[in-house]
Amino acid sequence: MSLSSFGRWTLGVGRWAFLLFFFAALPVVALGQSAPNDRQVVVVVWDGMRPDFMTEQNTPALWQLARDGVNFRHHHSVYPTATNVNGAAIATGVYPNRNSLLANREYRPQIDPLKVFENAEPAVIKKGDEVTGGKYLATPTIAEIVRGAGRSTAIVGTKAVAFLHDRHAEWTSATSKDAFTKFAAAPMPASLRAETLKLLGPFPTASGNTGNERSSYAVRALTEILWREGLPAFSLLWLNEPDQTQHDFAPGAEASLAAVRSSDRNLALVLDAIAKKNARETTDVLVVSDHGFSTIERGIDFPETLRAAGFDAVTSFKDKPKAGQIMVVGNGGTVLFYVIGHDRAVTMRLVEWLQHSDFAGVIFAREKFEGTFPLESVHANTADAPDVMVAMRWNPKPNQFGVPGQLITDSARGAGQGSHASLSEFDVHNTLVAAGPDFQHGVASDVPSANVDIAPTVLHILGVQTPNKFDGRVLSEAMNGRFTQPEPLSKTLEANCKFSAGEWRQHLRVSLVGETLYLDEGNGSFSDGGK
Numbered sequence: 001m002s003l004s005s006f007g008r009w010t011l012g013v014g015r016w017a018f019l020l021f022f023f024a025a026l027p028v029v030a031l032g033q034s035a036p037n038d039r040q041v042v043v044v045v046w047d048g049m050r051p052d053f054m055t056e057q058n059t060p061a062l063w064q065l066a067r068d069g070v071n072f073r074h075h076h077s078v079y080p081t082a083t084n085v086n087g088a089a090i091a092t093g094v095y096p097n098r099n100s101l102l103a104n105r106e107y108r109p110q111i112d113p114l115k116v117f118e119n120a121e122p123a124v125i126k127k128g129d130e131v132t133g134g135k136y137l138a139t140p141t142i143a144e145i146v147r148g149a150g151r152s153t154a155i156v157g158t159k160a161v162a163f164l165h166d167r168h169a170e171w172t173s174a175t176s177k178d179a180f181t182k183f184a185a186a187p188m189p190a191s192l193r194a195e196t197l198k199l200l201g202p203f204p205t206a207s208g209n210t211g212n213e214r215s216s217y218a219v220r221a222l223t224e225i226l227w228r229e230g231l232p233a234f235s236l237l238w239l240n241e242p243d244q245t246q247h248d249f250a251p252g253a254e255a256s257l258a259a260v261r262s263s264d265r266n267l268a269l270v271l272d273a274i275a276k277k278n279a280r281e282t283t284d285v286l287v288v289s290d291h292g293f294s295t296i297e298r299g300i301d302f303p304e305t306l307r308a309a310g311f312d313a314v315t316s317f318k319d320k321p322k323a324g325q326i327m328v329v330g331n332g333g334t335v336l337f338y339v340i341g342h343d344r345a346v347t348m349r350l351v352e353w354l355q356h357s358d359f360a361g362v363i364f365a366r367e368k369f370e371g372t373f374p375l376e377s378v379h380a381n382t383a384d385a386p387d388v389m390v391a392m393r394w395n396p397k398p399n400q401f402g403v404p405g406q407l408i409t410d411s412a413r414g415a416g417q418g419s420h421a422s423l424s425e426f427d428v429h430n431t432l433v434a435a436g437p438d439f440q441h442g443v444a445s446d447v448p449s450a451n452v453d454i455a456p457t458v459l460h461i462l463g464v465q466t467p468n469k470f471d472g473r474v475l476s477e478a479m480n481g482r483f484t485q486p487e488p489l490s491k492t493l494e495a496n497c498k499f500s501a502g503e504w505r506q507h508l509r510v511s512l513v514g515e516t517l518y519l520d521e522g523n524g525s526f527s528d529g530g531k
Helices: 003-008 013-024 060-068 083-092 122-132 142-148 160-165 190-200 211-226 243-249 254-276 302-308 344-355 451-462
Strands: 040-046 070-072 153-157 181-183 234-239 283-288 294-300 326-330 334-339 360-365 388-392 394-398 404-410 432-435 443-445 489-499 502-513 516-527
Touching: 040 083, 040 254, 040 451, 060 254, 060 283, 060 432, 083 142, 083 160, 083 451, 122 160, 142 153, 142 234, 142 451, 153 160, 153 211, 160 234, 190 211, 211 234, 211 254, 234 254, 243 254, 254 283, 283 451, 294 394, 302 326, 334 344, 344 360, 344 388, 344 489, 360 502, 360 516, 388 404
Parallel strands: 040 234, 040 283, 070 443, 153 234, 294 404
Antiparallel strands: 070 432, 283 432, 326 334, 334 388, 360 388, 394 404, 489 502, 502 516
8 A cells, every 4th residue: 555545545443543553564764874973953942832923023033043944834742732742752753652651640550559640750750760670761862862872962941841851860950849840950960060050040949930030040051051162962952931921821911922032032042152152054953842822711620520420530549549430630631531440331431421521622542432532543552541531622712812722621720821732723733943054944844743853853963873763754844955845645534423312523633744643633522413
C-alpha cells in the first residue's frame, strides 16, 4: 500500500488501528551530517503562547524574527496539550507512549499508590527513575544526546518542566513552601551556583515574585553566567509566561498581553546577547510554545459528579484501593480516569455516562468500547495509562476580551479564567518561529509541524547522529538546501454509539506529513434527536 492511498481511505476506528500499524512498520530514515561543529542552536519556549498573539505591536522581537526566518503557521502541540507532555516531546522527539509522560498530573501506583503526583517535580523524577531502572523518561533528550557527542549544552527554566530536559544534572533548583518548583534555574556545579547567587541575587521563589521576575532572572542566568565563555552547541530557555498570567486572567486580558510583551522583551535580550558574541551567523534560534490556550466556559467537579451518578470516585486513597474504584485525575481540558483492577463493567458504565454528558469532547479508552477511540490513536498508550481519558468539549466562541476559544474543564479553575490540555484547535495550534543560517528567509510555512519535530530538527542542524527512531521529523521544508517539499494529507476519523434515547458522535481531525501524524482537533456531542 502506498502513502498516496492514505488520502482515499474512509477511516473508521478499525482502519485507524491499521494506520498505526502501517506507519510503525515504515523504515527509519537516518539523519545526515548537515552542519559544521561550530553551529549552535537556541530553543526558547514561551509557555502558553498562542500564535494569534504574535503581532508587530505585541511581540516586535518575535515578529521580526519571523520575518527574518520561518513562521510555521500550522504548528501543533502534542496531546494532551499540557506543559510537561510537550516538555518531554520537545526534549525527546517522541510521543508519550514512548517517552512515558502522559499528562502534567498522573497516577502511578509504583510511584505513589495513594495519591496523584505532578510528574516533573524533582522528587517524583527521582522516585520514577528508581522504580524504572533509570527509565522514568524512557528515551534520551536533546541535551543528553548532544553531550554524548562531545558537545556542550545549557538548560535554564522557570518551572519544573525544565528538569525533564536534563534530569540527571546537578540543578540549582529552588522550591516554594508548597513543595512545587517555582524557579528551576539551571544545571551547574555548587561553585557556579554560589557565584550566580552573588551576581544575580537570591532565586525569585517568594510568592510575591512575578512570572516576569522569574523569567528575567532565568535570562540573566543563561546569558550572563552560562554563556559568558561563549555559546554552547545547544541551549534551551523555558519562560513561564504568558502561561501563568493567562491561567489567572484568560487570553486577551491586559495582564495576559503584558505577559506576552514581557516574554518578547526577554527574547530581545537573548538575541542581543547572541549578537554581542558575534554568533548570529552560526546560531539558529527556535521560539516555540508548548501549547495554545482557551478560556474556561465552566468547570466540572468530576469526583462529586461521578459519586452523584453512583460511582466510587476519589482523588486520593486513604488506604489500599478497592477494585472498581475510580481515581480521577484532572488536567484542565483533559481528565484521566483510572479504574482500579481495570473492571470492565465499571469502565463501560463510565464510558456510557461520559457519552451522555454535555461536557465530554473526545473519549479514549484502554479497551475497545463502541463510540470511543483507542488510547494508541493519540499515542497515549503508556504502560501506566488510565482506563479512560476524555478531552473536554470546546467551542470557538469569543471570551470577554474578544479572543476565540472556550472550553469546559475540571474544577481546578473557574469560569472566565484560562486553561488548556484539550483537543480544541485553540489548545492544539501553538507557536513556532525559526531563524538563522540553516533556515529560509521570510517564509510562512503551512506544512503541518509539531513540538515532536523539534528534537530531530535540532540534532540535524548540529550534525549529531543518533540511533534512536524519532516520531517527529526534520522540518526540511523550512530549511536551506535541496529538500523535497512534503505533501500533507488530512482526514477526519469518526466514532459513534447509538442508544435508545439518542446517539453519541465524536471526531478527530488528523494530518499526515511523511511518517508523522498530527492531531488537528477533536470534539464530540450527544444528540437525543430533538426529544
